[in-house]
Amino acid sequence: MSNWIPLWVHKLGSPPTFYRFAGIVMPWMMALALLVGALGLYGGLVLAPADYQQGDAYRIIFIHVPSAWMSMFVYAVMGMSSVIALVWRIKLAEVVAMESAPIGAAFTFITLVTGSLWGKPMWGTWWTWDARLTSELVLLFLYLGVIGLYHAFEDRRQGARAAAFLAIIGIINVPIVHFSVNWWNTLHQGSTVKLFGPSKIAWDMLWPLLTMTLATKFYYLASLFRRVRTDLLALEGGKDWVREIARSEGDQ
Amino acid sequence: MNRAGTATACAAMLRRDLTLAWRRRGDITMPVLYALIVTMLFPFALGPEDTLLQRIAGGVVLVTVLLAMLLALDAMFSSDIEDGSLEQLVIAPQPLALMLGMKILAHWITTALPLIVIAPLLAGMLHLPTAVMPVLLLALLLATPLLSLLGAVLVALTAGTRRSGMLLALMLLPLCVPAVIFAAGAVAAAQQGLPWAAPLAWLGSALVLAIVLAPLACAAALRIALDA
Numbered sequence: 001m002s003n004w005i006p007l008w009v010h011k012l013g014s015p016p017t018f019y020r021f022a023g024i025v026m027p028w029m030m031a032l033a034l035l036v037g038a039l040g041l042y043g044g045l046v047l048a049p050a051d052y053q054q055g056d057a058y059r060i061i062f063i064h065v066p067s068a069w070m071s072m073f074v075y076a077v078m079g080m081s082s083v084i085a086l087v088w089r090i091k092l093a094e095v096v097a098m099e100s101a102p103i104g105a106a107f108t109f110i111t112l113v114t115g116s117l118w119g120k121p122m123w124g125t126w127w128t129w130d131a132r133l134t135s136e137l138v139l140l141f142l143y144l145g146v147i148g149l150y151h152a153f154e155d156r157r158q159g160a161r162a163a164a165f166l167a168i169i170g171i172i173n174v175p176i177v178h179f180s181v182n183w184w185n186t187l188h189q190g191s192t193v194k195l196f197g198p199s200k201i202a203w204d205m206l207w208p209l210l211t212m213t214l215a216t217k218f219y220y221l222a223s224l225f226r227r228v229r230t231d232l233l234a235l236e237g238g239k240d241w242v243r244e245i246a247r248s249e250g251d252q
Numbered sequence: 253m254n255r256a257g258t259a260t261a262c263a264a265m266l267r268r269d270l271t272l273a274w275r276r277r278g279d280i281t282m283p284v285l286y287a288l289i290v291t292m293l294f295p296f297a298l299g300p301e302d303t304l305l306q307r308i309a310g311g312v313v314l315v316t317v318l319l320a321m322l323l324a325l326d327a328m329f330s331s332d333i334e335d336g337s338l339e340q341l342v343i344a345p346q347p348l349a350l351m352l353g354m355k356i357l358a359h360w361i362t363t364a365l366p367l368i369v370i371a372p373l374l375a376g377m378l379h380l381p382t383a384v385m386p387v388l389l390l391a392l393l394l395a396t397p398l399l400s401l402l403g404a405v406l407v408a409l410t411a412g413t414r415r416s417g418m419l420l421a422l423m424l425l426p427l428c429v430p431a432v433i434f435a436a437g438a439v440a441a442a443q444q445g446l447p448w449a450a451p452l453a454w455l456g457s458a459l460v461l462a463i464v465l466a467p468l469a470c471a472a473a474l475r476i477a478l479d480a
Binding site: 086134138141142144145148149152153155158161162165166169170173 | 405406409410412413416419422423425426427429469472473476477479
């Protein structure tokens with residue numbers, strides 16, 4: 001009776017269905033990302049009070065922390081779809097994994113750059129060989145390795161499977177990044193926002209932070225869908241449904 | 253049809269690879285020469301000050317050995333892919349992971365072992381105290397097989413590509429950060445007279461894990477890279 005949900009998910013795995021679905025959802029995701037992001041930035045940059053110690057300089061947290069969360073989240077998504085791609089050989093999962101990699105690399109890069117900008121006035125240095133910073137840098141190299149391996153193959157699907165395997169090996173780094181501040185007590189501060197138990201951050205600062213997190217999630221989805229759509233067209237170039245689209249777009 | 257037993261096949265595999273390496277002895281000496289020259293460059297670049305060289309000796313030797321191994325890794329499967337014997341290995345009745353494990357062992361014997369043999373010389377060039385030498389050797393004995401095993405998985409992944417040298421470095425170096433940290437940590441601790449068993453124990457446990465998992469992962473990676 002209620003098996004329309006698994007049926008719908010199965011259907012979504014087919015490229016033409018996903019192409020249409022992503023085309024409908026993507027503009028909404030992008031609009032939500034912009035709206036929620038504007039709200040979060042207004043809350044963070046204007047409404048939230050200045051920090052008693054760091055003054056206004058702390059406000060970079062509203063970019064830094066959401067990007068850092070996303071750098072791990074995107075890797076987790078990439079790792080999971082890599083497992084799906086290798087075990088069940090679903091073409092869409094390969095595409096999702098490979099198209100997540102550049103987005104995740106961008107978030108990781110933003111995290112490193114904003115952290116560096118924040119570190120200069122607060123710690124007095126652009127960079128330090130602290131556990132969290134180093135593991136985040138390794139995460140960036142893992143992303144770049146996955147992207148590099150994917151493009152080294154001439155056959156895209158073979159490249160995707162090889163890179164997916166590498167992504168699964170590298171997933172071991174994600175918990176290391178996450179727990180590095182607990183395991184090694186170095187310069188980078190511990191986590192202040194907790195899923196369980198009270199957070200060590202004022203509500204006025206917390207809500208813009210969470211809003212920004214939501215905005216980055218929407219942005220990721222919008223960006224991913226856009227990339228996946230393009231990639232699906234390239235990958236399925238010879239199929240009928242792509243010809244159909246090419247013909248209808250050509251008529252306009 | 254009479255089928256060779258697994259043990260016989262393993263021994264044959266190992267003997268074949270070692271013989272092949274021995275026939276081209278020149279290739280074995282290349283990483284060793286590379287390590288010697290790279291180590292020689294450090295005193296020129298940093299100045300021949302004893303205390304400074306002593307402090308960095310352990311780390312320099314470890315990184316040099318790692319880079320020398322990286323140079324040789326590329327060749328692990330390349331000749332076998334060219335003449336098609338790797339495909340034969342994949343369809344052979346013996347378990348592929350075990351055969352690849354033998355190949356990795358042969359590769360370790362021909363590239364890492366000579367490097368470990370000259371490691372005391374490299375460390376001596378940088379004035380590492382003699383008392384620390386056994387710890388360095390122990391660290392190398394645990395860290396180099398780990399690198400060979402990890403490297404083999406990645407080499408297998410790039411087996412289907414043409415230009416893989418730099419890509420291999422980009423993929424392998426981030427993954428061997430922990431091995432470098434623990435090996436260098438043990439040497440540094442021994443140099444300061446602190447207990448050094450803990451980092452080596454970590455290396456050892458990682459090695460045990462890699463011995464079990466890496467050949468399986470290597471086999472899976474090779475199957476992915478070769479099916480076209």
